[in-house]
Amino acid sequence: MSNPFARRRWSAVLFAGLTACAAPAQPPREKAIPHEKTARPAERASAPETKPPVIEEQKVFLRELVPIAKEHWPMGPPPGGGPEGKMGPPPGGGSEGKAAPPPRLIDEVNVHSMNYPNGIFMHPPVPPNDGKPASLSYRLPKQVTRFKATVSLNDGPERANTPVTFSVYGDGKLLWKSKPVTTQKDGQAVDISVQNVNVIKLQVICAGDPRGAHAVWIDPHVTSKSIPAQSRP
Numbered sequence: 001m002s003n004p005f006a007r008r009r010w011s012a013v014l015f016a017g018l019t020a021c022a023a024p025a026q027p028p029r030e031k032a033i034p035h036e037k038t039a040r041p042a043e044r045a046s047a048p049e050t051k052p053p054v055i056e057e058q059k060v061f062l063r064e065l066v067p068i069a070k071e072h073w074p075m076g077p078p079p080g081g082g083p084e085g086k087m088g089p090p091p092g093g094g095s096e097g098k099a100a101p102p103p104r105l106i107d108e109v110n111v112h113s114m115n116y117p118n119g120i121f122m123h124p125p126v127p128p129n130d131g132k133p134a135s136l137s138y139r140l141p142k143q144v145t146r147f148k149a150t151v152s153l154n155d156g157p158e159r160a161n162t163p164v165t166f167s168v169y170g171d172g173k174l175l176w177k178s179k180p181v182t183t184q185k186d187g188q189a190v191d192i193s194v195q196n197v198n199v200i201k202l203q204v205i206c207a208g209d210p211r212g213a214h215a216v217w218i219d220p221h222v223t224s225k226s227i228p229a230q231s232r233p
Helices: 004-022
Strands: 058-061 067-071 134-139 146-153 164-170 173-177 188-193 199-206 215-224
Touching: 067 199, 146 164, 164 188, 164 215, 173 188, 199 215
Parallel strands: none
Antiparallel strands: 058 215, 067 134, 134 199, 146 188, 146 215, 164 173, 164 199
16 A cells, blocks of 8 residues: 555645746746936037117208209298287388388297207298298108108297198198198107108298298108218208
8 A cells, every 4th residue: 555645745846846847948038128318419509699689760851952943942931920910110110111021030949948950940021922831841862751740830920810721742742631730739740651752842821821831850861771861051
């Protein structure tokens, strides 16, 4: 009779062998590769930010240009004119029968006690040319783009006896016309395109009694990126 303990031992050995054969072979575990940081390309030195060039508005006052045409200009106000609207006897004229001197020329522009050396005084013509326009014309450089100014009355009489109308023409075409100006409170600004305009004309007209119509253009000028200024005569 065989030994029972021996049978048990061989049974255990046989079972262990069968188990080892049935279990799949485990692949060898690979070593964990340490995480490598992605190498960044060398940062290029940042170039300075390029800003668009600052284009300053160039301006040329019309007083710096040479007028190519004049119409009833220059013309001063009638001698003796004032707030009361009285003409008054001119100096040297009157009872002695002497001829009255021509109207005195006013070249300075002063509005609200502020002097404008680049302004243009443009009084409408007096009799016998009353009712006709006074004007100045200028040839413009090709680069100009806009015309700017303010219209008003010069310091002196409080009001004009007849409203004054200001106009701007470009190559004979009306570009701008003011509302009637009777006092300094009626002053108006003008800002218009004059691109492709060759000749600009500034005009004032007074349909009635011109006394007190001390019309002025405050700092009339043209603007452009680059304007070759013309010398004054």
